[in-house]
Amino acid sequence: MQNVPLLINGEFVRSSSTQFIDVTNPVNSEVIAQTPVATDAEMQQAIASAKEAFETWKKVPVTERSRLMMRYQALLKENIDEIGKILSQETGKTFADAKGDVWRGIEVVEQAINMPSLMMGETVENVARSIDTYSYVQPLGVCTGITPFNFPAMIPLWMFPMAVAAGNTFVLKPSEQDPLTPMKLAELFQQAGAPKGVLNVVHGGREQVDTLLEHPDIKAVSFVGSVPVGQYIYQTATKHMKRAQCFAGAKNHTVIMPDANKAQVINNLVGASVGAAGQRCMAISVAVFVGSSKEWVEELIPKFKEVTPGVWDDENAAFGPLISAQAKERVLNFIQSGKDQGAKCLVDGSGFELPGYEKGNWVGPTLFDGVTKDMTIYQEEIFGPVLCCMHVDTLDEALELINANEYGNGTSIFTGSGAAARKFQTEVEVGQVGINVPIPVPLPFFSFTGWKKSFYGDLHAYGKQAVRFYSETKTVTARWFEDDIPSGPNMTINLS
Ligand code: NAD
Secondary structure, three states: OEEOOEEEOOEEEOOOOOOEEEEEEOOOOEEEEEEEOOOHHHHHHHHHHHHHHHHHHOOOOHHHHHHHHHHHHHHHHHOHHHHHHHHHHHHOOOHHHHHHHHHHHHHHHHHHHOHHHHOOOOEEEEEEOOEEEEEEEEEOOEEEEEOOOOOOOHHHHHHHHHHHHOOOEEEEEOOOOOOHHHHHHHHHHHHOOOOOOOEEEOOOOHHHHHHHHHOOOEEEEEEEOOHHHHHHHHHHHHHOOOEEEEEOOOOEEEEEOOOOOHHHHHHHHHHHHHHHHHOOOOOEEEEEEEOOOHHHHHHHHHHHHHOOOOOOOOOOOOOOOOOOHHHHHHHHHHHHHHHHOOOEEEEOOOOOOOOOOOOOOOOOOEEEEOOOOOOHHHHOOOOOOEEEEEEEOOHHHHHHHHHHOOEEOEEEEEOOOHHHHHHHHHHOOOOEEEEOOOOOOOOOOOOEOOEEOOEEOOOOEOHHHHHHHOEEEEEEEEEOOOOOOOOOOOOOOOOO
């Protein structure tokens, strides 16, 4: 049984905690490791180590920090199969999807390599006679990240590489449900040459997170997870005068116009809704058919029946089990509520079982039609392999539906009309929009820009916004006296 270590001051250490949380393999519910709940002393040591490391790390030239990221990127690529395997075993994701999770994180490391350009300030010469103004982008200090179970590689990699390349040090608190992948990422980061204390990893739950949120030495908090926890973290972090960015839950709609390419729509809807067992914050969970495309739902039925879950190394498996028995029960309750509230369950995955893996957290692809706004399956984030189909008469009605929804993470439209696509991208009140692209997760030279209940804060993850989030701007106004400049007191606020 693996006892998950902490990373404190460059050492992987066994926690002295007496409290542990089981990490289970979702395909059979076997306990594969135990996550310690870090003691207060360990939390304090991790934060102190990050604080001390900051004093030297902030002085390391940005080019050297960038080279650390180059070495890290190479190591992540070399080890992608091993990381993918660990990730598959603790999340149940298929091997291909697990490697996709790592790959999307590697792309952020590649962005962090660009830090010398990303940290460029601004200059204006001669803002007043012989006076120049220029700005520098400087690191903040110790930053922290609290991450969810569903992308144990990508989401930690959204955070610490950008923060560290910008000159900060970091304390990561990964999900207790799948800590082995983040620990492997941390191991490779040390191997790439990260100085001790630049990255620390602690484990635990609410109490450990509170320590991070309340600690005066922590300057910025990044969080990704569910809405209630995101709201709590945003409120607590800002109450303690910290910068915070909290990415939360979602309910993503795809609009299908009658002129869309039917084959593309059907394939994209299946993959984007049930892929990764629907445990993606950008998964499509609502398909809104506009006009006469009602019969398209019929064509989804055989496609939904064709894709079946399986174990991670089965190449025919479309997706894996849910993360936990609790997550499965939650999804089954939603499916039951859909049936009870009058939605038509066209494909029902609630009874799915995989022979030989009866203890796995399986839910098969589930397709509902006739879903209405008042139903729980429409209002709540299901986070399972369930697609809800709805029908409206016009694009305006579809926009009204989406804009009235509390969430604003992602949305997409399938159409052959530029005019419809342009109207949609302009009027929809959602932060990430796909046009004939079902899951529009931006690459890391842009930022991940959820809106409304899907995000609390102002500066988003990765891209230029992350550099601003993890830094301060210092603006210098400088004059070098020349002999012929008359001196004497200036009694005004103006530069002269
Ligand atoms: P979660 O909110 O249960 O947990 C996220 C993190 O918060 C974990 O590290 C956990 O240990 C910690 N945590 C849990 N309860 C806490 C508490 N009471 N106080 C302090 N910390 C606490 O989320 P999850 O189930 O791991 O992840 C799934 C959720 O994350 C979904 O809602 C999904 O939509 C969301 N998500 C959002 C995005 C995004 O970019 N918007 C991306 C991925 C996942």
